[in-house]
Amino acid sequence: MDFTLKTYKRLIQTFMDKGYKCLTYESYCVNKEEFDISLGKFVILRHDVDEFAGNALKMAEIEHSLGVRSTYYFRVVKQSNRPEIIREIVKLGHEIGYHYEDLAFAKGNLEHARKTFEENLTYFRTFYPVKTVCMHGSSISEFDNRSFWKNYNLSDFGLVGEPYVTTDFIKVFYLTDTGLAWDARKFRVWDNVMNTFNISYHSSNEVIKAIKQGSFPEKCLMLAHTLWSDNLLQWSLLHMREFLRNNLKYMAQRNKILNRIYTKMVITYWGLPKK
Numbered sequence: 001m002d003f004t005l006k007t008y009k010r011l012i013q014t015f016m017d018k019g020y021k022c023l024t025y026e027s028y029c030v031n032k033e034e035f036d037i038s039l040g041k042f043v044i045l046r047h048d049v050d051e052f053a054g055n056a057l058k059m060a061e062i063e064h065s066l067g068v069r070s071t072y073y074f075r076v077v078k079q080s081n082r083p084e085i086i087r088e089i090v091k092l093g094h095e096i097g098y099h100y101e102d103l104a105f106a107k108g109n110l111e112h113a114r115k116t117f118e119e120n121l122t123y124f125r126t127f128y129p130v131k132t133v134c135m136h137g138s139s140i141s142e143f144d145n146r147s148f149w150k151n152y153n154l155s156d157f158g159l160v161g162e163p164y165v166t167t168d169f170i171k172v173f174y175l176t177d178t179g180l181a182w183d184a185r186k187f188r189v190w191d192n193v194m195n196t197f198n199i200s201y202h203s204s205n206e207v208i209k210a211i212k213q214g215s216f217p218e219k220c221l222m223l224a225h226t227l228w229s230d231n232l233l234q235w236s237l238l239h240m241r242e243f244l245r246n247n248l249k250y251m252a253q254r255n256k257i258l259n260r261i262y263t264k265m266v267i268t269y270w271g272l273p274k275k
């Protein structure tokens with residue numbers, strides 16, 4: 001079974017055993033130049049808490065037990081924005097950021113997006129002095145939330161980093177578990193960056209093996225969502241759901257009727273305003 005909390009622990013432990021420094025996204029940004037040119041190995045640990053905030057807390061506890069810190073990006077939707085969990089994760093010493101999707105919510109209206117972005121950032125700053133934010137790829141939206149930064153600067157909001165904007169992906173390998181696989185590229189809508197490494201891994205065991213053998217890149221930004229679970233029932237349901245969702249999402253991009261069905265399902269699930 002892949003994508004369990006046990007596997008996650010093994011993965012982080014392997015990074016540590018092989019001399020990788022585990023970084024939060026903010027700590028990478030603050031010393032970016034030094035990290036990008038140095039010969040030292042590192043892995044930035046980033047979590048997008050799209051949903052299942054309870055699982056985020058479990059991952060945070062595992063990291064804490066291993067003595068590492070990571071960054072958790074929270075959305076404003078109810079499946080993610082759970083104040084009691086955010087507080088617990090902060091208490092464990094981790095970093096919190098805002099997983100924004102304001103441009104998609106505002107249907108491309110920049111001024112409106114700026115207003116809600118600021119309000120939501122202020123809200124998350126009541127838990128933690130947030131310095132980095134990360135876009136949520138809204139699979140049903142035609143708007144790329146990142147294009148917000150064509151009009152505004154991170155410093156306008158007292159921010160120092162956005163993984164998609166301020167990471168040098170020529171030097172830093174991007175590893176993401178979107179779609180519950182490390183190589184589900186065709187199912188990603190927005191979660192893509194320029195990949196110059198020309199390597200891919202399917203399972204966590206493949207990643208672990210590569211780290212152990214020394215063939216894994218020395219600088220990495222790893223995105224792990226919160227679908228990792230040791231609960232057999234939850235694990236089975238999530239894997240089944242992701243399989244169906246991935247395929248529906250893929251087909252919906254090519255078929256108008258399926259697109260309408262998929263959009264309706266997404267709006268209902270997240271409780272988003274109707275289009």
Ligand SMILES: [Zn+2]
Nearest residue numbers: 048050136137
């Ligand atoms: Zn997301």
